[in-house]
Amino acid sequence: MDGELLIVGLNHKTAPVEVRERFALNEGDLSGNTLLAGEDVSECLILSTCNRVEILAVGRPETAPERLLEAWAGVRAETPDRLRPYTYTHKGREAVRHVFSVAASLDSLVPGEPQILGQLKDAYKKALEGGTTGQILNHLLHKAFFAAKRVRSETGIASSAVSVSYAAVELAKRIFEDMGKTRALLVGAGEMAELAATHLVNAGIASLKITNRTQERAAxxxxxxxxxxxxFEDLARHLAEVDIIISSTGSPEPIIRETDLRGLMQKRKNKPMFFIDIAVPRDVEPAVNAIDNVYLYDIDDLREVVEENLLHRRSEAVRGQEIVDGETLAFCSWMRSLVLQPTIVDLVRRGEKIAGRELEKTLKRLGPLPDGACDALKVMLSSVVKKLNHEPITYLKKACADHPEAKLRHIGTVRRIFNLDNEKQDEYSKEGPEKS
Amino acid sequence: MDYENLLFVCVAFLYSLGAFGILMGTLAMRRPLSAAAEILTLAGFALHSLSLLLAFVTVGYADLSANQHLQFLAWCIIACYLAARYKLRHPFLGMTAAPLALLLYILSLRLTGLKNLLPDNLSALFFSLHVWSLYLSFAIMALAFGAGLLFIYTENRIKNKEPLAGFTRDMPALGAYDKINKGAVIAGFPLFTLGLMAGIVWAPAAQTVAANPKAMLSLFIWLLYALLFYQRTALGYRGKKTALMAVIIFSVSALSLMIDFATFHHSYRFLPD
Incomplete structure (x- = not known):
């Protein structure tokens, strides 16, 4: 491993929007290869969205953060001191946890919003194309996407609408079993009503009618x-034919009254109707909600739904954080095993080489053997080598997990006992450096 | 322990785990738990089917004991639930169907040793028709009962602008519950009528008293059922009123069933094995 995992970044919690705008890293502003130019950073990835700018890197923990800040501020012709007050630096385990939380949208302004995962995937794709990621960042990002998937599927963080227009459509889905068979009517043409209509169309409604006092606007x-x-004059007739009504006219008086609707429901054979009244003053008499199979939500009701949904998302984010913590532990364990990997590989190769040499000598001595005898000897030797290596490898893993601060000492002990460094030197002198 | 008892214990165990798992999994929105519980219920259903098949083969349908009849009713409920679950792709009906079937299955223990004394010449046709039709209509109404309760609860929350928190977030739309109600009424009412008619024909032959309070209760249920059938098919009623009617009809039917088995309405007697 060439260094430690670290993150330098700012987000909506640490920097106001003007600072985020000032230090946003657009495509082409700062390439990963520029950051890799020195010896401080060995891998890097840049994530820049409207709410966060972060540089994920693997490098020397003492010097790399400052190097990243310098490069980042330099892009905007600023000194690192101007940028530093708004940034955070995470190293090691905290960095892993942060990346997983960002991917799972636990660190977002609206928890559970789906865009951040797509943005992180795009950033990773660009880093891959630029060749600025290596073993650690590749594994980290794959695990981050996996953690995000788990959080989305195992919690309800993304299950509720957090915009008024989308909340209205989500409510419609709780009333009508098949949105593909529902028909909607847009009365008036406010901006929010248009948004709700867009969501309805996206939900696959069967048809949409639009009416407005100004016919051109409706058309x-x-x-x-x-x-x-x-x-607009045919509103009463069309009401009988639709299931969802989004109303947002500027009328000072209600345009849909309870008395009219009672007769209409009989004609409709009590088929449910859902009124979304976004107008202020309201277009639909509140008493309409008392009619059987008629449901009415005004703008305040919808805002309350959104508030409730946000609270729900935040409570689900706590469950999501537990999943992220579990995945962080697993990743850190993998990181620790990386330190051991070269020693384990050397140990296994040493055993295999000794076994190979001894087998060669023995076969020469024995002369021709019956069919299958040679293979049986190889299998036996391989098994002996594995069993002999099992204890030192287990010792290494356990000692490093129990006392991570002394891992270099433990590795040194095993390398000295098995003479791994001298063996390597011997190999170098005989065969030249190994290709990995 | 003979194979009948062994099968009973296995089925009861699987149904218990299934009912508990479906309830907890659905209420706590743990899909893997309810999925596992459904598999256990399915396994219980397979064993249950085997035990009934063995009973049919060994003693014949007309000679089933009272406990086997109650077990058969439990089987009908699970069968209807599994069919609806396959169609709806949601386990929510299991929240009422699975515990109800389990309850009937366990209660059947109390009726061990009771047998129905039937005249041989009529038992095969009318008694079978009577029991099969009524059991099926009861099982179908059990689904409408579950869907009705969920409809009333969810609709109440939507009407009162209360948040659809907890398990209701993961539940189907009101329209789905209403569809179950409609299907249950259209299929259940003719079956109930057929069962009742067969019972009226069969009762004098079986020398039971046709005009007892239990028979009057059955007639009352039929009237409620007929009203609901008329409202749904002719008047186009739907939603809360029909959901409430389904809940009432099933509750009265369950009461009638309890009276049926508790008072030996159908001439159940203890018979030596």
Whole structure:
């Protein structure tokens, strides 16, 4: 391993929007290869979104953070001191936990929002194309995507809507079993109503009608949504034919009244109707909600739903953090095993070489053997080597896990006992350096 | 322990785990738990089917004992639940169906040794028709009962603008519950009528008293059922009213069933093996 995992970054919690804008790293501003130029950093990846800018790197923990800050500030012709107050630096285990939390959208402004995972995947793809990632970052990012998937599937962090327009559509899905069979009517043409209509269309409704006091505006919107524009005067007739009504007119009086609707429900054979009243003053009389199979939500109701959903997401984020902590532990364990890997490889190779040499000598002495005898000898020797190596490898793993601060001493002990460094020198002098 | 007892213990054990797992898995929104519980219920159902098949082969349908009848009713409920679950791809109906089937299955222990005394010439046709139709309609209404309860609970929350928190987040739309109610009424009412008619024909032959309070209760259930059938098919009623009706009809039917087995309405007697 060439160094420690570390992150230098800023986000919506540490930096106001003007600072985030100032220090955003757009494509082409700072390449990963620039950061790899010195000896401080061996792997890196740059993530830049509207809410965070982060540089993930593997490098020398003492010098690499400063090197990254210098390069980052340099892109904006600033000194690191101007940038430093807004940034955070995470190293080792904290860095792993942070990356996993970011990928799982636990560190986002709205927990559970899906964009950050896509942005992280894009950043990783660019880093891969630029060849700036190595063994550690590759493994880290794959594990981060895995942790994010687990958090999304094992918690309800992404299951509830956090915008008013989307919350309305989510509510519609709780009323109508098959959105593909529902028909909607947009009454008026406010911005939020348009958004709700967009979500409804995306949810796959069967048809959309649009009516507005200004017929041209209705026709224009109908063109955008591939909907049918209907005259405002025919509102009562069209109400009978639709299931979801989004209303946002500027009318000072309600335009849909309870008394009218009671008769309408009989005509509809009590088929459910869902009114989304985004208008202020309201377009639909509140008493409408008392009619059987009629559901009415106004803007305040929807805002309350969104608030509840946000609370739910935050509580689910706590469960998500538990998953992230578990994955962080597993990753750190893998990182620790990386330190041991060269020694374990040397130990195994040493055993195999000794066994190979001894087998060669023995075969020469024995002369021709019956079929299968040679293979049986090889299998036996391989088994003996594995069993002999088992104890020192187990000792190394356990000692390093129990006393990570003394891992270099333990590795040195094993290398001296088995003479691994002298063996390597012998090999170098005989065969030249090994190709890995 | 003979094979019948062994099968009983295995089925009861699997159904218990299944009912508990489906309830907990659905309420706590732990899909893997409810999925595992469904597999256990399915395994229990397979063993249950085997035990009933063995009973049919060994004693014949007309000679089934009262406990086997109650076990057969439990089997019908699980069979209807599994069919609905396959169609809906959601285990929520198991929340009521699985515990109910388990309860009936365990209660059947109390009826061990009781047998129905039937005249041989009529038992095969009318008694079978009576029991099969009523058991199936009861099982179907059990599903409508579960769907009705969930409809009322969820609709109440939506109407009152209360958050759809907890397990309701993972539940189907109101329309799905209403669809179950409609299907249950359309399939269940003709079956119930057929069962009742067969019972009316069979009762005098079996020398039971047709005009006892239990028979009147059955007639009352039929009237409620007929009203619901009319409301759904002719008047186009749907939603809360029909859900409530289904809950009431099933509750009265369950009461009727309890009276049926508790008072030996169908001339159950202790018979030596």
């Amino acid at each position: 224009h919107l109908a063109g955008r949504f591939r909907a049918e524009a209907v005259p």
